Amino acid sequence: MYNYSIIIPHKNIPDLLERCLASIPQRDDVQVIVVDDSSDERIVDFSRFPGLGRPNTEVIFHKSPIGVGGGSGVARNVGLEVATGRWLVFADADDFFHPAVDEMMTQYADSEADMIYFRHDSVDSATLQPVAINTTRNRHLADYDRTGDETDIRYMIWLPWGRFIRRAMVEEHSLRFDPVRFSNSLLFSVRAGYFAGEIVSDPTIIYCNVQRAGSLIHEGRQDWEAMSQRFDVDYRAALFAISVGEGRLFDRVVAERWRELSLLHRRGARRLLPKLREVCSTRQIRKIRFEEFIRRLHL
Secondary structure: OOOOEEEEOOOOOOHHHHHHHHOOOOOOEEEEEEEEEOOOOOOOOOHHOOOOOOEEEEEEEEEEOOOOOOOOHHHHHHHHHHOOOOOOOOOOOOEEEHHHHHHHHHHEEEOOOOOEEEEEEEEEOOOOOOOOOOHHHHHHHHHHHHHHOHHHHHOOOOOOEEEEEEHHHHHHHHOOOOOOOOOOOOOHHHHHHHHHOOOOEEEEEOOOOOOOOOHHHOOOOOHHHHHHHHHOOOOHHHHHHHOOOOOOHHHHHHHHHHHHHHHHHHHHHHHHHHHHHHOHHHHHHHHHHHHHHHHOOOO
């Protein structure tokens, strides 16, 4: 029935979710799945929850069992269980789509590719004025368009939005998001990049990543537990990359995360050195530890 299933995790930002939903073209071949992750009833009016009564839209109110971490990863997994579209499309509730997504859905509905990447831009959430962004994702795509080297777009684009992903490929390889608060999409994206057959890069901008002070990506940078969680996901992604013959693809990523941890808690970071040595080259470890030594000399 559906060509596309759009999965949107949500928590406590109903006005922004409403904006996101309004940006989705109302088409008979588009299934929209909103998964609420334990929103606060003091913030959200559940009787008038965004999406209720919207055509082809399912709203799921999910509460993770005690002891099981919630978050957008868990919410996306819940959405995957009810998605029926040929293509999976992920969006964050505070982001939105550009009108060009409608044309792209028509153009690629019958594509034989497993993954179709698009460009994105960024605005300030309150003013909707364009803002300067980290263009790493768009740069990876531009490099691929120029050189044809697929490595970076398969393995180094970690956020799930801004692309169409064939659902059959996801289900064939049982791809799911990590049930953790931070970096929950990294392993999903890396594994999807590995298992995907044909990939396509289209220069059309279909997605707007909104810059918002309260968004998860800005949280936990000075928190040991949050950064440790991020390190663990980076480490597991590195192990996967090594297991499929991609060598030390995550050398710099894991080493830089370890350096950030050492700034927060030197002893705690030292306990993670065995994992660092397992996935990073001796040269990379020496480099990062030398930089840390120089930094401490200047304190």
